[in-house]
Amino acid sequence: MKPIQVGLLGIGTVGSGVFNVLERNQTEIMRRAGRGIEIAMVADLDTARAKAVVGERVRVVNDARAVIADPDIDIVVELIGGYGIARQLVMEAIEAGKHVITANKALLAVHGTEIFAAAHQRGVMVAFEAAVAGGVPIIKALREGLTANRIEWIAGIINGTTNFILSEMRDKGLDFEVVLKEAQRLGYAEADPTFDIEGVDAAHKATIMSAIAFGIPVQFDKAHVEGITKLAAQDIRYAEQLGYRIKLLGITKRAEHGIELRVHPSLVPAKRLLANVEGAMNAVVVHGDAVGTTLYYGKGAGSEPTASAVIADLVDVTRLHTADAAHRVPHLAFQPDCMSDQPVLPMSEVVTSYYLRLRVADEAGVLAQVSGLLAGAGISIDAMLQREAGEGENQTDLIILTHSVREGTMNDVLAKMQALPAVLAPIVRIRKEELA
Amino acid sequence: MKPIQVGLLGIGTVGSGVFNVLERNQTEIMRRAGRGIEIAMVADLDTARAKAVVGERVRVVNDARAVIADPDIDIVVELIGGYGIARQLVMEAIEAGKHVITANKALLAVHGTEIFAAAHQRGVMVAFEAAVAGGVPIIKALREGLTANRIEWIAGIINGTTNFILSEMRDKGLDFEVVLKEAQRLGYAEADPTFDIEGVDAAHKATIMSAIAFGIPVQFDKAHVEGITKLAAQDIRYAEQLGYRIKLLGITKRAEHGIELRVHPSLVPAKRLLANVEGAMNAVVVHGDAVGTTLYYGKGAGSEPTASAVIADLVDVTRLHTADAAHRVPHLAFQPDCMSDQPVLPMSEVVTSYYLRLRVADEAGVLAQVSGLLAGAGISIDAMLQREAGEGENQTDLIILTHSVREGTMNDVLAKMQALPAVLAPIVRIRKEELA
Numbered sequence: 001m002k003p004i005q006v007g008l009l010g011i012g013t014v015g016s017g018v019f020n021v022l023e024r025n026q027t028e029i030m031r032r033a034g035r036g037i038e039i040a041m042v043a044d045l046d047t048a049r050a051k052a053v054v055g056e057r058v059r060v061v062n063d064a065r066a067v068i069a070d071p072d073i074d075i076v077v078e079l080i081g082g083y084g085i086a087r088q089l090v091m092e093a094i095e096a097g098k099h100v101i102t103a104n105k106a107l108l109a110v111h112g113t114e115i116f117a118a119a120h121q122r123g124v125m126v127a128f129e130a131a132v133a134g135g136v137p138i139i140k141a142l143r144e145g146l147t148a149n150r151i152e153w154i155a156g157i158i159n160g161t162t163n164f165i166l167s168e169m170r171d172k173g174l175d176f177e178v179v180l181k182e183a184q185r186l187g188y189a190e191a192d193p194t195f196d197i198e199g200v201d202a203a204h205k206a207t208i209m210s211a212i213a214f215g216i217p218v219q220f221d222k223a224h225v226e227g228i229t230k231l232a233a234q235d236i237r238y239a240e241q242l243g244y245r246i247k248l249l250g251i252t253k254r255a256e257h258g259i260e261l262r263v264h265p266s267l268v269p270a271k272r273l274l275a276n277v278e279g280a281m282n283a284v285v286v287h288g289d290a291v292g293t294t295l296y297y298g299k300g301a302g303s304e305p306t307a308s309a310v311i312a313d314l315v316d317v318t319r320l321h322t323a324d325a326a327h328r329v330p331h332l333a334f335q336p337d338c339m340s341d342q343p344v345l346p347m348s349e350v351v352t353s354y355y356l357r358l359r360v361a362d363e364a365g366v367l368a369q370v371s372g373l374l375a376g377a378g379i380s381i382d383a384m385l386q387r388e389a390g391e392g393e394n395q396t397d398l399i400i401l402t403h404s405v406r407e408g409t410m411n412d413v414l415a416k417m418q419a420l421p422a423v424l425a426p427i428v429r430i431r432k433e434e435l436a
Numbered sequence: 437m438k439p440i441q442v443g444l445l446g447i448g449t450v451g452s453g454v455f456n457v458l459e460r461n462q463t464e465i466m467r468r469a470g471r472g473i474e475i476a477m478v479a480d481l482d483t484a485r486a487k488a489v490v491g492e493r494v495r496v497v498n499d500a501r502a503v504i505a506d507p508d509i510d511i512v513v514e515l516i517g518g519y520g521i522a523r524q525l526v527m528e529a530i531e532a533g534k535h536v537i538t539a540n541k542a543l544l545a546v547h548g549t550e551i552f553a554a555a556h557q558r559g560v561m562v563a564f565e566a567a568v569a570g571g572v573p574i575i576k577a578l579r580e581g582l583t584a585n586r587i588e589w590i591a592g593i594i595n596g597t598t599n600f601i602l603s604e605m606r607d608k609g610l611d612f613e614v615v616l617k618e619a620q621r622l623g624y625a626e627a628d629p630t631f632d633i634e635g636v637d638a639a640h641k642a643t644i645m646s647a648i649a650f651g652i653p654v655q656f657d658k659a660h661v662e663g664i665t666k667l668a669a670q671d672i673r674y675a676e677q678l679g680y681r682i683k684l685l686g687i688t689k690r691a692e693h694g695i696e697l698r699v700h701p702s703l704v705p706a707k708r709l710l711a712n713v714e715g716a717m718n719a720v721v722v723h724g725d726a727v728g729t730t731l732y733y734g735k736g737a738g739s740e741p742t743a744s745a746v747i748a749d750l751v752d753v754t755r756l757h758t759a760d761a762a763h764r765v766p767h768l769a770f771q772p773d774c775m776s777d778q779p780v781l782p783m784s785e786v787v788t789s790y791y792l793r794l795r796v797a798d799e800a801g802v803l804a805q806v807s808g809l810l811a812g813a814g815i816s817i818d819a820m821l822q823r824e825a826g827e828g829e830n831q832t833d834l835i836i837l838t839h840s841v842r843e844g845t846m847n848d849v850l851a852k853m854q855a856l857p858a859v860l861a862p863i864v865r866i867r868k869e870e871l872a
Contacts, residue, residue, distance in 0.1 A: 021584050025586050028651075029583060029584060031770045032583045033583065135727035135728070140580060145576045145748055146748065147468045148745075148748055148751070149464075149744055150461050150464050290743055291571035291744035292735045294572055294734035296733075297732075297733070298728065298729065299730075304725075305726065305727050305728055308585055311584030316580065323763060324759075327759060328755070334468055335468070
């Protein structure tokens with residue numbers, strides 16, 4: 001049988017990985033897929049670079065539309081990134097009846113609804129294992145491996161750059177800015193690291209997982225997004241003393257009145273496996289009502305780990321493209337006519353627990369005032385840590401871990417707490433997840 | 437559309453879990469599968485127990501063959517266990533053109549070749565996600581999620597009973613026999629725990645993973661199987677002092693001249709996630725050439741975690757049964773006509789590193805003799821620990837960690853070492869895996 005014909009749009013880091021791994025492991029992959037998989041055409045603006053990767057045997061063009069228009073191409077792999085031209089090309093490829101594979105989480109988190117609807121209409125597959133956690137087959141686990149379960153929550157370290165930075169801050173006791181520069185030097189952070197360090201990339205991925213887990217549309221605009229730029233080294237230290245590590249988590253959770261969808265730094269108990277995921281590695285914890293807690297770990301980025309996921313999608317499409325469209329795995333795990341309209345909750349409705357750091361005057365009665373405000377709002381204290389004021393100091397740090405409470409309630413209390421004369425600096429508030 | 441009709445053979449712990457989870461999450465599961473999944477018939481020798489679980493609406497019979505013979509049944513779920521009647525019934529169900537789902541690792545590890553050949557011949561699916569690591573979708577990860585990769589090795593904690601016992605031995609410093617009794621009392625170990633503690637259950641699972649990872653037939657008879665019954669509390673302590681934990685690992689590895697397939701206690705660096713998997717939990721590490729190291733973690737046994745895997749298979753079969761058989765995921769990940777004949781290596785050809793504990797006379801020259809034997813065979817020493825002899829003692833423990841060596845070579849050296857007059861007791865040898 002003729003190999004299935006693949007057209008690559010963009011051949012940078014991931015595209016080269018796809019080409020090289022397909023070439024290196026072609027026998028092994030064909031033994032699995034039952035059919036050859038051939039990159040027949042590559043579009044890249046930099047045709048010289050593309051030719052340097054793929055050699056003479058593959059057609060290289062500078063116009064992505066030539067790939068889409070080619071009647072021999074069965075599958076289009078979009079590796080351009082971003083919401084702009086990538087979106088148009090994906091829509092055009094679907095319109096042309098091509099199956100599409102993409103690693104573009106930003107595109108799917110923002111325009112997924114439109115894209116999946118078009119694909120459903122046209123009877124083609126859009127596969128996106130590489131969009132979340134690189135080579136870790138987490139999309140497959142959620143869409144196929146855990147279908148028995150009512151998923152209760154997902155919490156993941158899904159951005160390697162920020163996890164590398166947080167690991168370094170903790171290991172070396174350094175501040176964010178210092179470690180960021182180091183990460184940029186080592187290639188773990190980009191020259192413009194905004195999407196990573198502000199939590200946007202993690203929120204794209206959390207949005208996609210949320211849709212698949214709960215059968216809701218992708219709704220990136222409803223996600224709460226908070227990065228790690230304001231994290232202080234001292235909070236990492238205090239957390240450690242209390243038995244916690246601070247990780248940037250992407251969280252999505254089924255609550256009584258809707259779905260939580262949020263990315264922010266979180267204290268995680270040090271004994272959890274997730275707390276021990278270090279460096280640029282990714283890990284996702286999924287809690288289902290039948291299976292309990294499961295965890296998936298691996299490299300979340302890089303040329304070949306991401307290529308591993310893209311090629312798994314290529315094999316899936318090769319295996320499944322002859323099946324009638326109604327019997328394929330639905331794009332968002334649930335059948336398109338069975339989506340839920342549960343709302344994504346505003347942050348004030350989220351229920352979680354908190355780490356608070358207050359810079360307070362070292363004088364009698366402060367603790368009573370602070371704990372009185374918490375008690376008044378029905379917030380109970382889980383643990384407390386008061387740094388002893390140094391010789392000659394007249395202020396100190398008061399660290400409080402609370403039990404769970406609605407964030408709106410906590411916001412009100414924090415406003416009152418901040419207004420206390422004995423509270424001398426802006427209160428630091430970091431959320432805490434027990435993941436039990 | 438009429439729900440797909442399922443017949444259960446055996447409704448004990450796992451069967452009840454399947455029934456209850458299907459019932460509880462039926463809406464959610466149907467939204468995913470695109471079709472209802474209905475347990476229409478149950479066969480169990482204990483019909484009263486079966487009726488107590490499934491109520492009045494489901495037909496209960498005491499003859500499994502009545503389920504297989506029923507023309508309305510699309511899928512037969514075998515939950516009887518063992519190699520005996522289960523094997524006959526699975527073969528008969530296949531012959532009758534039913535898709536089969538089984539959690540029976542023993543059956544597949546021993547008779548898988550025959551079963552999968554029959555299923556291929558008859559054009560039906562045999563799905564077995566529940567056979568390895570309970571609810572963790574590791575079969576799916578290997579067969580579908582990592583298809584891009586040349587798998588290099590797999591190492592897993594795939595028996596919860598033994599991991600619970602090892603965790604307790606370490607935590608409480610207790611001996612094997614004491615903890616086993618406790619585990620039996622708590623229901624973590626069976627009344628006859630032989631299959632678990634002797635490593636047989638783990639070897640069944642490792643055999644299945646080995647076949648899927650490397651495209652070789654299931655060959656349980658070639659597996660090296662060693663349990664934890666001879667592990668001493670002191671070795672767990674010494675390992676800890678050297679920065680390691682002892683786990684019962686199922687290992688399969690691609691070597692130059694064949695495939696390693698072995699289950700035995702192993703030292704694992706304490707900093708690895710796998711070393712931190714405690715209690716009855718399971719975890720499998722898979723190393724692929726493109727993706728690098730990935731890990732999958734969760735509950736490896738129990739009613740609902742196992743049911744989670746069985747139902748995932750039910751959803752898969754429901755989604756895929758209309759596809760032509762040639763385009764389904766092959767049973768053993770590779771197409772049946774593309775299997776490899778790489779041999780499973782004898783244990784003497786396995787290359788690994790070692791922990792050795794020698795009870796030696798506390799006298800000059802012993803260390804020189806021992807290290808001389810190692811050096812003579814080209815085995816280099818990675819670390820050493822000598823317990824100081826107590827007041828009035830004339831013997832002591834000498835602990836050695838070696839670098840990698842062929843096991844045959846190590847066996848020769850150990851024989852010579854054991855013959856040294858200064859070596860006063862049988863040498864303890866535990867293998868060590870860096871999992872790097």
